[in-house]
Amino acid sequence: MEPVASNAKCCPSSTSLLLSSSLLALVLLLLLAQLPSMASCHEEMKSIDVGQRVLPVRLGRPAFGPESLAFDHRGDGPYTGVSNGRVLRWRGARRGWTEFAHNYKHETVAMCAAKKRLALPESECGRPLGLQFHRASGDLYYADAYLGLMRVGRRGGLAEVVATDAGGAPLNFVNGVDVDQETGHVYFTDSSATYQRSDYIMIILTGEATGRLLRYDPATGSAPTVLASGLSFPNGVALSADGTHVVVAETTRCRLLRHWLRGPAAGTTEPFADLPGYPDNVRRADAGAGGYHYWVALNRDKSWLANGTTPRSVAAVRVHGETGAVTEALRGLGNATVSEVVERPGGALWLGSVDTPYVGLLKVDDL
Template sequence: MASGARSSLHSFLALLVLLPLVVLSAAAAVSYETKSMDPGLVVMALPEPVSGPESLAFDGRGGGPYSGVSDGRVLRWDGGLRGWTVYAYNSKHKSVALCGPDKKLVVPESVCGRPLGLQFHRRSGELYVADAYLGLLRVPARGGLAEVVAAEAGGEPFNFLNGLDVDQRTGDVYFTDSSTTYQRSDYLLVVALGDETGRLLRYNRRARRVEVLRAGLSYPNGVAVGGDGEHVVVAHTALCELRRHWVRGPRAGASETFVELPGYPDNVRADGRGGYWVALSKGAGVAAGAGAAPTVAVRVSPEGNVTEALEGFSFVSVSEVAERGGALWVGSVDTPYAGELRRRRPSV
């Protein structure tokens, strides 16, 4: 398909995607507090020309955040003076000339890889990365070259790896393959055409193999390990909901709707209180009219209720919100920066 035709198709599909959201947002009764995230937001600009800090992770010592960016590398935030430094890279950066670190070109992400979800296994110090094109990657504790630990499951190659979390008790890695039909570059088709070929996967760290926990899913995206270790919460983007998938114990294999959301969910992170922060790629603000700040994230309680929402103009679209150290750390696949929103003043 010609690039112009593809662009027109994507614009048309984007409109189709937004129409049901307007109905959803107008009908939803908002019974939670909405706060603006722009006051107090500290912006952490990425080095040019990279962009898109889609997911954020912190190491076992609290360092970071770390984030994958548009040229396929993983960067680490080293504070305001040093900014972002290179922490990890994949084999393409050594074998493909266009992906070399000295190149300042904007290269198609399918060439150099696109790291999306990532999380540390704190005990070993290893960082696991879901690369949309290259597969499940593992970075050694001191950073450097990321190795591919899995590229298929159940005899079917990965096609669109997306969300990822690590069970810190077992070291198992839970991740999603959003579609076995469409790649990340055609993510709009996954939503607009009702694709249901996504998979929930688990990498058994001890056995070094991948299991398909559930197949035939509607756009599984972000994933977070539940506090009991028996279930994971998965964002199903096209359904505008979080689902709870039971992965261990007597209910293993069962799933249920956990909460319906006022927008399309992206990544999910535990909030440290038994609940979750859920990023919304498009939120309730879409239906509020011109000039309204979009809802970019919500907090969900352990009982499955939306208890708080964030809105803002700095991030029209948010991919992840992570709570750590009295602050919210914000990533977006669409911006050349990440952000820190301080929730309270530090004690003196």
């Protein structure tokens, strides 16, 4: 299918690594030269000022960067992938975080062994990003940016690699994941055919658009199907409530896309929501009576290029599930980047971040 038409580029994704000051300056200069006016059309959205109300649920050293969050079929968790290549599970305040899953490198590469607590380059031992459970089977699927699409059973342990290529091309930068609970299909993104996560900044500097949206069918176990290609840094992905389409974050174009799976538009991709910043992961939250919305985490809002991070900076937005309207914004998180927002029954929000040594929890009473 034809790639979605390009808009002006935005800025780095929240799947980022920490930039050196000189490289960051270069990026800012290049992006400012390309960006149109940043006048916002989102002034009407309601603001939720978080301030210092986020409770940090800290990880154990040397792990950091809980990029994505998932809860199992019992509602236990969250589970999250971290910088040392492992998936951890939160067991409550008394037991804390325990290891739930690891990949083959942790058993075959000495420096990746559990007893090693070195802070190694993430490409050496793997880097889990998006993750989601299939509740009926108990399987957890997760995107390892370097190793491919992974799966581990409900008891955890050694994860297996279920996909390393699609459409005759290798998976190069596996990123976001969601699971259709009815069919078991796994939807995920491959952010670039050219650059891996460690070189993500080159996707921005070159303006390349080689990302893909894919679907894996565990019933067949065959190579994933390529649903859409030619995407600019496709990142998080979320299935709609009725299963007719998936929503994909296109980070460098500051927008959400909608790819139709069923109906008269099946197989086509269209713009869905214009965002006030640079999106990372997308999570759907059902609101009862058939209503639903998406929480979209923003690594930075658009004003960051000119003003830096301020108390008014937008860290995440809530998007109407049917219209794509941006209705609410989380503000006031300071310099902490947000890579995912998961809304739990009762309204509490769990916040993931690729840059922090903790998961954030914002209780419903604080909203």
